Every structure is written in C-alpha cells, then in structure tokens.
Amino acid sequence: MNDVIKGWGAPLLRSLLLIPIAGLLLLPVVLPVVNSLMTKREISANYGMLGKTDTSSFVNLKWIPDWVSFQQYKEVLISSPQFLHLFWNSVYMVVPIIVGQTIVATLAAFAFGKLRFRGREALFFIYLMTMLMPFQVTLVPNYLMADRLGLLNHPSSIILPGVFGAFGVFLLRQFMLHIHSSFIEAAKMDGAGIMRILVSIALPMVKPGIAALVVLLFVDYWNMVEQPLIFLQDAAMQPLSVFLSRIQEDLLGVSFAVSVVYMMPMVLLFLSAERYFIEGIQLSGVKG
Amino acid sequence: MKNEATSNVFSSRFSRFIRSEAMGAFWLLAPSLVGFSIFYLIPFGQSILGSFEDRLGGGLTLSNYQELLLSSSFQKAASNTFLFTAISVPILVAISLLLALFLNQRVFLRNWLRTAYVLPLVVPVASIVLVWQILFDWNGAINAVIQHFGLDRRDWMKSEWAGFVIILVYIWKNIGYNIILFLAGLQNIPGQYYEIADLEGAGPVRKLFGITFIYLTPTTFLVVLMSVLNSFKVFRETYLVAGAYPHDRIYMMQHYMNNMFLSLDIQKVSAAAVLMALCIMALVFILFRTERMFRSFME
Numbered sequence: 001m002n003d004v005i006k007g008w009g010a011p012l013l014r015s016l017l018l019i020p021i022a023g024l025l026l027l028p029v030v031l032p033v034v035n036s037l038m039t040k041r042e043i044s045a046n047y048g049m050l051g052k053t054d055t056s057s058f059v060n061l062k063w064i065p066d067w068v069s070f071q072q073y074k075e076v077l078i079s080s081p082q083f084l085h086l087f088w089n090s091v092y093m094v095v096p097i098i099v100g101q102t103i104v105a106t107l108a109a110f111a112f113g114k115l116r117f118r119g120r121e122a123l124f125f126i127y128l129m130t131m132l133m134p135f136q137v138t139l140v141p142n143y144l145m146a147d148r149l150g151l152l153n154h155p156s157s158i159i160l161p162g163v164f165g166a167f168g169v170f171l172l173r174q175f176m177l178h179i180h181s182s183f184i185e186a187a188k189m190d191g192a193g194i195m196r197i198l199v200s201i202a203l204p205m206v207k208p209g210i211a212a213l214v215v216l217l218f219v220d221y222w223n224m225v226e227q228p229l230i231f232l233q234d235a236a237m238q239p240l241s242v243f244l245s246r247i248q249e250d251l252l253g254v255s256f257a258v259s260v261v262y263m264m265p266m267v268l269l270f271l272s273a274e275r276y277f278i279e280g281i282q283l284s285g286v287k288g
Numbered sequence: 289m290k291n292e293a294t295s296n297v298f299s300s301r302f303s304r305f306i307r308s309e310a311m312g313a314f315w316l317l318a319p320s321l322v323g324f325s326i327f328y329l330i331p332f333g334q335s336i337l338g339s340f341e342d343r344l345g346g347g348l349t350l351s352n353y354q355e356l357l358l359s360s361s362f363q364k365a366a367s368n369t370f371l372f373t374a375i376s377v378p379i380l381v382a383i384s385l386l387l388a389l390f391l392n393q394r395v396f397l398r399n400w401l402r403t404a405y406v407l408p409l410v411v412p413v414a415s416i417v418l419v420w421q422i423l424f425d426w427n428g429a430i431n432a433v434i435q436h437f438g439l440d441r442r443d444w445m446k447s448e449w450a451g452f453v454i455i456l457v458y459i460w461k462n463i464g465y466n467i468i469l470f471l472a473g474l475q476n477i478p479g480q481y482y483e484i485a486d487l488e489g490a491g492p493v494r495k496l497f498g499i500t501f502i503y504l505t506p507t508t509f510l511v512v513l514m515s516v517l518n519s520f521k522v523f524r525e526t527y528l529v530a531g532a533y534p535h536d537r538i539y540m541m542q543h544y545m546n547n548m549f550l551s552l553d554i555q556k557v558s559a560a561a562v563l564m565a566l567c568i569m570a571l572v573f574i575l576f577r578t579e580r581m582f583r584s585f586m587e
Contacts, residue, residue: 015396018387022404025460028411028419049427058432059422108320117310123317130328132513132572133565134520136542140561141331143549144338148331164323194312219410225524226542230549242528244414259415270410274403281465282472 029267031061036072036260038065040253043072047252072257083240083258090239090262093155094221097162098214105168106210110198112169113176114184124173131166135226146231157231162221167284168213174283175209176202212280215273222266335558343555352559362560364536365544368451372540373519376455380515381508384463388470389500402471406464416457417528424453445530451537458522465518466511473507474500502586509579516571 035043046060076083111117112124130138138161146157179202187197228242235243240262244255270277340348356362391402423429424444431441444453481499490498523542526534532547533539541564548557 011394011396014390014393015401018390018395018401019397021387022401025408025463026404028416028460029407031419031422032415047422050421050425052427058427058435059425059429061422061429104320104323107316111313111316115309115313115316117313120313126329127324129569129572130324132517133568134517136520136523136545137561137565137568138328138332139545139549140335140554140557141328144331144334144554145327160323161327164320164327166324166328169320194309194316198316223412223524225413225528226546229527230546241412241414244412244417255418259412259418263412263415266410266412267407270407271403274406278406278468281468 029263032256032259032263034063034065036256037068037070038062038256039067039069039071042066043253043256050252072254073261075254076257076261080254083254083261085236086238086240086243087261089155089237090222090241093158093162093224093239094218096159097165097221098217100159100163101165101168101217102210102213104163105172105213106203106206107198108169109172109176109206110202113173114179114181114197114202115194127166127169131170139226139230142227143230152231153233153237155232155237158224158227161227167220168217171213171216171280171284172206172209175206175212179205208276208279209283211273211276212283215269215277216280216284218269219266219277335554336562338555339559339562341555352555353563356556356559356563361539361544361547364539365541368537368539369520369541372451372454372458372522372538373516376458376519377512377515379455380459380462380466381511383459384466384511385470385504385508387463388467388474389496391467392471392474402467405467408461409464413524413528416461416525420453420457420525420529446535448535448537450530450535454522454526454538457525458519461522461525462515462518466515469507469511469514470504473504476507477503505582506579509575509582513572513575517568 035046038046042065046062049057050059112120112127142157142161143152146152146161151157151160183201183205184197187201192200223241224239225242228238232238240258244259244262339352340350342349342351387405391398391405395401421428425431426441426443428444430444435441442449444450477499481503482495485495485499520542523540526538526540527543527546530538532543534543541560545557545560548560
C-alpha cells in the first residue's frame with residue numbers, strides 16, 4: 001500500500017500542478033470556440049459593455065452557451081463575403097512564401113551543409129545574423145527595396161522578402177548536417193552529379209526537415225502583422241490577422257467565429273504535424 | 289604543338305572546375321544569394337549609408353544619430369524595450385525551466401500537457417487580442433474578480449499596469465517554445481550520470497545542481513537568446529490591442545519605428561535599425577563568448 005502511494009503520489013502531485021497551468025494556457029483557444037457558438041444576442045448580452053466607460057456592468061464569462069447556434073458561422077462564411085476575401089488575402093501571401101522559401105532554401109542549405117567551397121562559413125554567418133535580427137531591423141531594408149522596385153502597396157512587397165528569408169536556409173542546413181557524409185561520398189564514387197545527389201539522396205533524408213519548415217513558416221506568416229501594416233496601405237489587401245484587430249463593437253457578434261475560422265488551419269496543421277513542429281524548434285535551437 | 293598542349297591542360301582544368309563542388313555550390317546558392325542580397329544585404333548596406341546621410345543634402349554626418357539619441361520618444365521606446373526584455377526574459381526562463389523539469393519526470397497525461405503548453409505558439413494574434421480585451425478591459429473579467437473581492441478596479445491597458453499585462457502575454461506565448469528546448473536539453477543528459485550519482489548516494493537536490501543544471505547550461509544560453517529575440521515580437525499583440533500610441537509604459541521600439549516609417553523619416557529609421565542591429569550582435573557575441581568560456585571551464 002505504501003509502495004503504491006510512493007509510486008503514484010509524486011506523479012499525481014506533479015500532474016495536479018501542471019494540469020491547471022495547461023488550462024490557463026488554453027484559455028485563449030477555448031474561449032473563442034465557446035463564444036463562437038453563441039447567438040449574437042447572447043454575445044452582446046455578455047460582452048456588449050467592452051470598451052464602454054459609462055457602465056458599471058462587467059463581462060460575463062460563460063463556458064457553455066445558453067443555446068448552441070451556428071448563426072455566427074453562417075454569417076461569416078455565407079452572408080458576408082468580405083471575411084472570405086480577407087482570408088484569401090492571407091492565403092495568397094502565405095502559400096507563395098512557403099513554397100518559394102522551401103525551394104530556394106533547400107538548394108542553398110544543401111550547398112551550406114554538404115558541399116565544400118571557400119567562404120562557406122563566413123557567408124553562412126551573414127545568413128545567421130540576418131535571421132537573428134528582429135523585424136524592427138529587417139523591415140527597413142525590405143522597405144527601401146520595395147520602394148525602389150515600386151512594390152509598395154502590393155502583396156509582392158511581402159512575398160518576395162519572405163521567399164528569400166534566412167530561416168529556411170538555417171533550419172534545413174541543420175537537417176542536412178545530420179546526413180552522414182559517407183552516403184554522399186559513395187554517390188560521388190558512383191559518378192553521381194551534385195544535382196543527382198541532392199535529389200535522390202539528400203532530399204529523401206531531409207523530408208522531416210521540409211515538413212518542419214513548412215509548419216514553422218506557416219505559423220509565422222499566417223500571423224504576420226508588422227509587414228502588412230507597413231507595406232500595405234490599402235485595407236482591402238490586408239490579411240485577416242490585421243483586420244480582426246480593428247473589429248468594431250457592432251461586429252463583436254461574429255468576431256469569435258472569424259477568429260476561430262482563422263485559427264483552425266493553424267491548429268489543425270499543428271496537431272497533425274506536431275512531431276515535425278517540435279523537431280523543427282529543437283533543431284532551430286541547435287547552434288550552427 | 290606546345291600551344292595545343294597548354295590549351296589542353298587549360299581546358300581539362302577548366303572542365304574539372306566547372307564540375308567541381310565549388311561550382312555546384314555556386315549554382316545551388318545562386319537563387320538564394322541573389323534574392324537575399326536584393327532584399328536584405330544591399331538595402332541594409334544602403335540604410336547604413338543612409339543613416340549617416342545629411343538630410344539637407346551632401347556629406348556624411350552623425351546628426352541623425354544625435355537627433356535620434358536626443359529625441360524623447362526614442363529614449364522612451366528604447367528604455368521601455370530594454371526594461372521589458374530585462375524583466376520578462378528571466379521570469380520566462382525560470383518558469384519554463386521549472387515546468388520542463390516537471391514534465392521530464394513521470395506525469396499523467398504527459399503528451400497532452402506538452403501539446404497544451406505548445407499550442408499558444410500557433411494561436412493567431414487575433415484570438416489573443418479578443419481574449420485580452422475580455423480579460424483586461426475596464427469592464428473585463430479580471431476587474432470583475434477584483435471588485436468581487438472588494439478592491440478597486442483598474443484600467444489595465446491605460447495605466448502603469450500595461451507593462452505587467454504584456455509580460456503576461458509574452459510568457460503565455462513563449463513558454464511552449466522554451467519548454468521544447470529545455471526538454472530536448474534534459475533528454476540529452478546521459479542517464480548514467482544519474483545512476484552513478486545514485487550509487488554514490490547523492491540526494492535529489494544534489495543531483496539537480498550537480499548534474500542537471502550544469503549540463504543544461506548550453507541549452508539555457510540558447511533559451512535566453514531565443515527569449516530575447518522573441519521579446520521583440522510582443523509588439524504585435526501590444527499594437528493590436530493598444531494601437532500606434534499606447535500608454536507610455538508600453539511604447540516600444542517597434543511603435544517608434546512604425547511611426548517614423550509612416551512619417552517617412554527614413555534616415556532616422558535607418559539609424560535606429562543600425563543601432564538595434566549593433567545591440568543584437570553585441571548580445572549574441574557576449575552570449576556565445578560566455579558559453580565558450582563556460583565550456584572550456586567545464587573541460
């Protein structure tokens with residue numbers, strides 16, 4: 001009996017500590033989902049006083065809707081095409097960045113990780129430093145070039161710097177470094193060219209790396225705020241992430257459904273590719 | 289005759305060079321290098337030059353830097369950003385280390401818990417902002433609780449408390465990232481070390497300080513670096529909740545730079561970007577140096 005308590009006691013205590021924290025962390029995921037299933041009337045009854053100073057009533061946090069309704073979703077997905085338009089804006093910028101950066105970075109990462117050439121370390125160091133710079137720094141050069149090329153107020157002012165971002169090169173190089181050099185040497189002995197080695201040896205081995213890159217890039221760019229704020233003046237071009245923050249009180253009734261619609265692709269991708277996501281973070285942590 | 293021989297030697301050398309690794313590397317790097325140069329390197333060089341440019345035309349000058357450093361809004365933004373990083377990073381690192389230590393032991397629902405801790409990383413800012421308003425509004429849920437206990441409610445986002453609120457959001461957002469890194473670091477510590485310590489009769493506290501913390505140090509350096517870099521991203525949430533001119537307490541570098549962008553003061557923005565880049569490079573350099581010193585000390 002004592003042994004049983006000894007065996008289970010400590011893990012149970014730890015779990016009892018960790019589970020409430022997890023609940024707290026999940027609040028911003030659960031709350032919009034619950035609220036998105038309320039009727040507009042219930043939303044305004046619970047949250048109508050937000051942002052008003054002339055009332056003494058408080059918001060009413062409820063975890064179960066009085067009446068489960070898909071009214072909000074119907075309005076967002078069917079009645080008001082503007083939301084779908086903004087959703088499409090996000091897709092239109094994020095997909096080219098992911099596809100482009102993955103291709104460009106795979107080629108470069110193979111060169112950095114598996115080929116010998118002069119100046120390799122110095123050049124990679126420049127990529128690394130650029131990757132570490134916060135937006136506040138890289139936005140300035142991005143802006144100057146977009147201005148010169150006449151790309152301002154056009155999605156390509158965001159897509160092009162995204163395609164050539166340094167993160168993909170860094171992450172995939174980490175995966176390339178894990179390929180044992182003997183595979184490559186053997187292929188060279190057999191007379192395979194560099195392209196051949198890349199396509200038939202390196203590429204299959206870094207598949208998890210590419211999956212990790214896709215997930216991490218998606219999370220990063222689906223959430224972008226800084227770039228569209230500075231590069232896109234036209235509100236109709238903004239991605240949903242920026243628009244949602246400007247939601248007015250009269251839209252509060254559907255804002256939860258909109259944010260759930262926006263959150264879903266990310267959460268689903270994360271849950272289905274959690275292994276790659278975590279592997280990617282772990283390797284993006286190992287220093288180059 | 290002799291001429292032909294040299295040209296033969298030359299051509300075979302040349303073809304070998306073409307097929308050599310360096311040439312292959314060059315072609316593979318070309319797309320990335322061209323784009324990277326156009327969108328990052330060249331314009332960054334330009335903005336370094338621009339930061340020294342005299343706005344009235346001609347000549348190099350330090351006046352942009354002087355003006356920048358003397359401007360009160362820059363001082364406010366820089367000191368707020370610095371203060372925020374200096375306070376929030378140690379808190380975040382400590383909490384995530386603690387949670388990682390717990391998660392690394394036997395725990396029920398371990399995989400579920402880990403997923404729950406990491407999930408905030410993928411929640412879009414928009415949802416965060418909604419929940420933030422519900423919690424911290426003047427009529428929000430937190431004030432409701434406070435008043436329930438007989439205390440005065442406060443205007444969270446429009447008072448000194450705003451700094452506290454963004455620290456909370458920062459921790460909430462980044463805890464999962466750090467836990468992943470710490471867990472990976474913990475799993476890299478060979479189990480034999482603990483077995484030997486057990487044989488020598490070391491207690492749990494001794495093992496924690498003598499083995500875990502020592503071997504976790506390289507990971508900790510990395511976590512600190514990533515936490516500092518991620519602390520610059522909290523601007524997103526702050527901006528979306530509080531707009532371009534928030535309470536003085538949370539007016540960050542990014543607010544300053546955004547506003548300079550909008551007033552098209554490119555020289556000043558460039559000078560601020562150069563200063564920031566220098567700070568980051570200095571930080572990276574110091575962190576790597578101390579880590580190397582620590583490593584050589586360990587060996």
